[in-house]
Amino acid sequence: MIDTEQASIASPKVLTVSELNRLAKEVLEQSFPLFWVSGEISNLTRAASGHWYFSLKDAGAQVSCVMFRGRNSYIDWTPKEGDKVEARVLVTLYEARGSFQLTIEFLQRAGAGALFEAFEKLKTKLQQEGLFDPAFKQAIPAHPKQIGIVTSADAAALHDVLTTLRRRMPSIPVVIYPTPVQGKGAATQIAKAINSAHERNECDVLIVCRGGGSMEDLWQFNEEIVARAIANCRIPTISGVGHETDFTICDFVADARAATPTAAAELVSPSREALLNSLKQLGLQLNKNGQDLINQREQMLDYLARRLVSPSQQITQQKNQLAQVSHRLTIAIKQQLQNQQNSLSKLTLNLHHLNPQSVLTRGYAFAQTKDGKIINKSNQIKAGDAIHLSFGEGQAEAIVSKTS
Structure with missing residues (x-):
């Protein structure tokens, strides 16, 4: 057991x-x-x-x-x-x-640790030099006459940008400055393409872009040579590198940053559809304003028309008033003429009474000196003077024999 x-x-x-x-x-x-x-x-x-x-x-x-x-x-x-x-x-x-x-x-x-350290070191250096200063940023033109694109000729990013530009504003010409965007020596080629666009100066705005990728894939756009090429470019530049969460040194140096290449194309090109809609709205507003003005004027015309008296009624009234005035004027003229005639008769009668000739008809004579002066005093003449006598009928010459 x-x-x-x-x-x-x-x-x-x-x-x-x-x-x-x-x-x-x-x-x-x-x-x-x-x-x-x-x-x-x-x-x-x-x-x-x-x-x-x-x-x-x-x-x-x-x-x-x-x-x-x-x-x-x-x-x-x-x-x-x-x-x-x-x-x-x-x-x-x-x-x-x-x-x-x-x-x-x-x-x-x-490898992100080492890359991130290099990224931060270059970012600090360029920032201290003022390459990120907003005061030096150029304005992106609202209506560019020609757009430049720096990217790989066979990149999907280029296709996205061109598709967006054709959709939004197909009339804007595009110049492509092809360059490798990944691999050994790509940063130098990117910088050369940017410098070429700067020297040719044929575009109003420049897009530097590539699609998304790892930090290593996008590292060419974190190189100092590319950053300085963008800083020296006198053409307003948009950085459209990677996706929304990707940031490169190019984003900080460029005049504007777009989250994606497609967003860069949208930022640089006016929307043809939006402009047409805006034009349509302006046209509608113009028509409305014009119609409102016409309606206001017509309403005012109606108001003034109600205040107007019919012209035919005015003519009739004026004719009646003219006839009344004419009648009163005729009566006044006749009355005035009658009064003047009466005055004339009185004056004629008075004149007749005062007429020396009338006195002479009653036996008086009108005496004048030989030079035509009326003799009304005896001291005007002396004996022997010749005088002229006028009678009611006829005249006579006489010699003064005596005065008293």
Whole structure:
């Protein structure tokens, strides 16, 4: 028979699967503090919960990863299959499945740390030189006569820009300054294209653009040679590099920044449809204003017409008034004529009474000297003077024989 104590030593405690996984989890989490790991993303899944599930792999192995919603909401870019990344992680074990996995605390593109440091260093340098100063920004023309585009001739960004320009204002000519936008030496070629546009000076505005990509893909637009070419360009320049969340040194130096190449095309070109609609609205408003003015004038005309007296009535009234005035004038003239005739008769009668000739007819004579002076005093003549006598009928010459 086997002793009970010996049996206990020979048969250790049996763990459940849950207990085993819990112990393994504790050992892993205690053994591996927070650290960085690099790899390539594969099998990426974005769950409805907002969590991200994927694998990090290299040439020889892979490991399952999870980045919970509370953490992935802090990154300003969206990872995709094949992205090379650097992750700050905790090693853990998913107890329910016994799966070894990494819990991602922070995620960045591979090499982003060094690139970001270079980005910030150049940004600070150029900012101190005043290349970002708003006071030196040129205004983007509202109605450019010709638009220049600096980008790759076979880039999707060029297609997007040209499509947008044709849709919005197809009448504006476009000049393309082709250049590689990615790869070794691309920054120098981009700067040459910008300098060429500056020297030719044939456009009113210049778009520098390319589509989205990783920080490495867009790095050519973070090079100092490109930034200085934009700063020296006398043509107003719009930077349309990457997507909404992408920022490059070009964005800060350019006169304006657009979130995407398409947005750059929209910013630089007036909308033909909007202008036509605006013109239509102005036409409608003009017609309305004209009709309102006509209505006001017609209303005023109606008001004044009601104040007018009929011309025929006025003529009749004037005729009646003229007849009355004429009648009164005739009566007045006759009365005045009668009065004058009466006065004339009285004056004629008085004159007749005062007429010396009338006196002479009553036996008196009218005496005058030989030079025609009337003799009314005897001292006017003397004896021997010749005098002239006028009678009621006839005349006589006499010699004065005596005066007294």
